[in-house]
Amino acid sequence: MTDVIPTTVEWTPPDDPRTIDELMMTALCETDEDLAWDAISTLHRRGTREVVDRAVALCRSACAVERRVGADILGKLGLPDRTCLEERFRTLRDMAETEQDHRVLQAIVAALSHLKRPEVVAIACRYKSHEDPQVRYAVVHALIGQTDREAIATLVELSRDPEVHVRDWATFGLGSMIELDTPEIREALAARLADEDSDTGYEAMVGLARLGDRRILPALISERESGSVCVYAVEAAALIADPGLHPLLIELREWWDVAPDQLEEAIRACSPGPTEAT
Incomplete structure (x- = not known):
């Protein structure tokens, strides 16, 4: 699987003839990441009890690759109608408590971000200072759209992250994805106007404009x-x-x-x- 959170995945027709075994094998073994994510996307749409059980079993594996794929599957399982939300949340929450592998942890936090549950905020915020920028990037995605105090404070902190794509997305989350207007948000956005990364600066500019900040x-x-x-x-x-x-x-x-x-x-x-x- 890729280190970054995919924003688009090639669409596969719902009548994909591959069996669940074949899709699982592709997700686990395919070296072409687009093809691997295509298999995972198809499993998302299947959303059957068998897919849930197979994904949960992968999440409990001793193999990091299998745990990562299991988390990737659980994140969006059951598109468009979400499947087994409570079971998926519990599985991912429990994984987050003990996971040491950085790429698996990134997948777990990314998967939790799709569940849109308030409990995800506290889980994600625990990893705001993680040494791996991809984990911090997943934290940003988990918090975008959340408006409680801890989520906003963490996005403000991550808008100063040394990694460009982390602070860019945190700035976007503060400036364009919520309707809150607070001094803390304004100051965080103003601090990014002169960011060395132009995309981050533009996100700050648009965010402040939305707030009417001259x-x-x-x-x-x-x-x-x-x-x-x-x-x-x-x-x-x-x-x-x-x-x-x-x-x-x-x-x-x-x-x-x-x-x-x-x-x-x-x-x-x-x-x-x-x-x-x-």
Whole structure:
């Protein structure tokens, strides 16, 4: 299995003719990770009692590869109708208590993230300082969309993570995936505006714009003056809707053709009045 949490898996028709034995063998032994995840995705859709039992048995194996695949299967089992949620949660929770293998632990936390249970927050937060960045990355995914105090505090902490993809996703979680507006969230996002990773900076920019925080204005003006304007900066301009940006956006019309409709939306949002909109 891959170290990262897959965001897309090639879709396999529901009438995939492979048996559960064949799918399990592919999931466990296939060296092509796309094909292995395709088999796991098919097992998710099967969602039968046999698949549950086989996955739980893998989770109790002495073999780390088998435990990892078992956790991967339990995470999304029963698509679109979820299967045996309580049993899956208990199995993954118990695994998390004792697991020492980093890749298995990453798979466990990632699987728990799909269950969307409040108890997952405390489990995931235990690993916020784990030495493996992929485990911390899984923690971020488990907390995205959660709004209790511990989840937010952990996302704020992980928005400062030394690993780029961890802090990028934590910043995205704080800025775009919840509706909360607190001083802690604003400060965490503002701290990322000048992040050395541009994607993280743009996530912070959009997040602050959603909150109406005018600290993004210097960053937006600097972006325009740089001569290289990202679509996220235009999105942020539309969200903050500041008339001071209107002349800059009008100038942008002359050469920026990345997303013309989005630019026009930003121009309308920042227009100081109908007669000055064009």
